[in-house]
Amino acid sequence: MKLILAVLQDKDSNRLADALSGKDFKTTKLSTTGGFLKEGNTTLMIGCNDESVDEALDIIRDNCSQREQMVAPISPMGGNADSYIPKPINVEVGGATVFVLPVDSFFQF
Amino acid sequence: MKLILAVLQDKDSNRLADALSGKDFKTTKLSTTGGFLKEGNTTLMIGCNDESVDEALDIIRDNCSQREQMVAPISPMGGNADSYIPKPINVEVGGATVFVLPVDSFFQF
Amino acid sequence: MKLILAVLQDKDSNRLADALSGKDFKTTKLSTTGGFLKEGNTTLMIGCNDESVDEALDIIRDNCSQREQMVAPISPMGGNADSYIPKPINVEVGGATVFVLPVDSFFQF
Numbered sequence: 456m457k458l459i460l461a462v463l464q465d466k467d468s469n470r471l472a473d474a475l476s477g478k479d480f481k482t483t484k485l486s487t488t489g490g491f492l493k494e495g496n497t498t499l500m501i502g503c504n505d506e507s508v509d510e511a512l513d514i515i516r517d518n519c520s521q522r523e524q525m526v527a528p529i530s531p532m533g534g535n536a537d538s539y540i541p542k543p544i545n546v547e548v549g550g551a552t553v554f555v556l557p558v559d560s561f562f563q564f
Numbered sequence: 565m566k567l568i569l570a571v572l573q574d575k576d577s578n579r580l581a582d583a584l585s586g587k588d589f590k591t592t593k594l595s596t597t598g599g600f601l602k603e604g605n606t607t608l609m610i611g612c613n614d615e616s617v618d619e620a621l622d623i624i625r626d627n628c629s630q631r632e633q634m635v636a637p638i639s640p641m642g643g644n645a646d647s648y649i650p651k652p653i654n655v656e657v658g659g660a661t662v663f664v665l666p667v668d669s670f671f672q673f
Numbered sequence: 674m675k676l677i678l679a680v681l682q683d684k685d686s687n688r689l690a691d692a693l694s695g696k697d698f699k700t701t702k703l704s705t706t707g708g709f710l711k712e713g714n715t716t717l718m719i720g721c722n723d724e725s726v727d728e729a730l731d732i733i734r735d736n737c738s739q740r741e742q743m744v745a746p747i748s749p750m751g752g753n754a755d756s757y758i759p760k761p762i763n764v765e766v767g768g769a770t771v772f773v774l775p776v777d778s779f780f781q782f
């Protein structure tokens with residue numbers, strides 16, 4: 456038995472939780488803020504058998520890897536809005552920091 | 565030293581925290597949502613000596629085991645309320661998912 | 674790799690998080706309540722290399738140790754406010770409960 460703690464961006468957490476539960480992984484979401492990742496983030500606790508760790512990691516990697524995203528920049532305030540042509544910019548989104556912890560024993564009551 | 569992480573239903577968390585502190589266990593409550601259990605849930609972190617793990621588990625089992633509860637169903641909306649006789653139904657409540665984690669070292673400052 | 678879980682008072686958490694990030698430690702803050710410490714508290718998760726554990730512990734000790742603080746007592750309600758001279762009192766603040774957990778493996782995606 457292992458306990459996986461995955462810290463990821465809020466925006467990726469529902470997709471990841473759905474992908475994990477679709478493969479019968481049980482997850483619990485902790486409310487967390489700041490630190491490992493720049494934006495608001497979430498920590499998922501995933502309990503899994505030793506032989507399922509690699510599958511869980513694959514699902515995390517597929518759903519949370521850091522990637523680039525084109526976003527429309529906020530238009531500058533007080534500028535000449537008429538002549539302003541927003542140019543999409545590339546930002547890094549996603550990413551996950553993952554700890555796999557050993558478990559001494561596991562119970563369900 | 566062990567760190568016990570117990571994921572349980574919100575409704576059981578105060579009773580369990582009280583029962584644990586009555587036996588001098590120290591607990592910290594994490595705000596958590598969804599996953600291991602169907603309803604809103606809470607995660608308790610319990611630090612304890614190796615020789616007290618079994619006592620802590622007994623207290624968790626006694627206060628959080630899955631059990632059946634008779635509840636009055638919600639009366640159907642828009643139905644004929646006069647002729648509606650609510651029949652109590654049995655639902656499963658409670659339950660706990662418990663991980664006992666090894667601890668390398670422990671400090672109090 | 675180790676995962677340090679430090680439970681501390683809310684009032685110390687920003688100072689500690691800043692001190693840790695100033696030394697390139699990555700932290701994530703969990704919303705927690707009650708238990709190990711009397712007042713509202715916070716749990717910081719700190720991932721660090723084995724050889725950096727002692728440095729992280731020193732930073733936690735320096736920023737969160739239990740200490741005495743002089744506080745002005747709340748003036749008694751309904752009393753004779755004119756003749757009331759508030760006498761500062763000593764209270765214990767701070768303190769941290771710290772678990773260092775072994776980590777099987779660690780990933781960043």
Ligand code: NI
Nearest residue numbers: 509510512513
């Ligand atoms: Ni793989």
Ligand code: NI
Nearest residue numbers: 618619621622
């Ligand atoms: Ni027993």
Ligand code: NI
Nearest residue numbers: 727728730731
């Ligand atoms: Ni030292």
